[in-house]
Amino acid sequence: MSLSQKVLVLEDDAGMQSFLATLLSSQGYVAELCGSGQQGLQLLASQDYALLLLDLGLPDLDGLQLLQQLRLWSAIPVIVISARGKEQDKVQALDLGANDYVTKPFSAGELLARMRSALRQNQGSVRQWQFGNVLLDPVQRLVSKNGERVHLTKTEYELLLCLLRHAGVVQTHNQILQQVWGEVYQGRPEYVRVHMAQLRQKLEDNPAVPRYLTTEAGVGYRLCL
Ligand code: CA
Numbered sequence: 001m002s003l004s005q006k007v008l009v010l011e012d013d014a015g016m017q018s019f020l021a022t023l024l025s026s027q028g029y030v031a032e033l034c035g036s037g038q039q040g041l042q043l044l045a046s047q048d049y050a051l052l053l054l055d056l057g058l059p060d061l062d063g064l065q066l067l068q069q070l071r072l073w074s075a076i077p078v079i080v081i082s083a084r085g086k087e088q089d090k091v092q093a094l095d096l097g098a099n100d101y102v103t104k105p106f107s108a109g110e111l112l113a114r115m116r117s118a119l120r121q122n123q124g125s126v127r128q129w130q131f132g133n134v135l136l137d138p139v140q141r142l143v144s145k146n147g148e149r150v151h152l153t154k155t156e157y158e159l160l161l162c163l164l165r166h167a168g169v170v171q172t173h174n175q176i177l178q179q180v181w182g183e184v185y186q187g188r189p190e191y192v193r194v195h196m197a198q199l200r201q202k203l204e205d206n207p208a209v210p211r212y213l214t215t216e217a218g219v220g221y222r223l224c225l
Pocket of ligand 1: 056
């Protein structure tokens with residue numbers, strides 16, 4: 001990863017702006033600050049950024065509306081910065097095409113990890129996936145744990161593949177349903193829950209306290225590497 005990646009920070013709070021500017025430049029990113037949604041859209045249309053950090057509470061334009069407009073013409077990775085307890089906003093932002101979110105107050109380490117995962121998403125095809133001692137070979141459609149073959153149903157396999165394709169990045173229930181079950185299953189998170197429980201039984205060392213196939217409360221699931 002290049003160390004001079006330009007990041008646009010769309011955030012109107014001065015304290016948060018300076019925290020993010022200091023943090024990003026300490027990591028070698030070039031941070032550009034903007035407190036207005038309209039100006040932000042113009043910047044995004046006219047310049048190249050590697051990633052957008054988007055505060056949902058902007059003074060002139062709702063962050064969700066901005067995201068909706070942006071996704072009509074840009075695939076730039078977007079991490080949403082949301083206020084605590086607004087689960088519905090997070091889910092909506094993710095369903096509108098945000099790559100991930102952090103909730104205020106968040107730690108520097110958490111944000112940087114989310115940024116790295118989001119930046120990794122656009123990296124072409126992979127021959128083999130691994131987490132812990134689990135291996136998935138997408139060509140052979142084989143999954144093994146500790147070197148032993150694990151038999152997954154078609155749905156379990158598709159679910160695992162969906163999470164692996166977005167490793168480190170949260171997927172909402174509806175995003176998963178759409179990719180694994182198809183459009184008509186929107187709004188049926190119980191489908192995901194049942195199959196996720198089976199996947200954990202087969203792949204996690206301690207299915208009751210999953211280390212890799214983790215739950216994002218009220219939002220969806222994330223495969224943690
Ligand atoms: Ca704000």
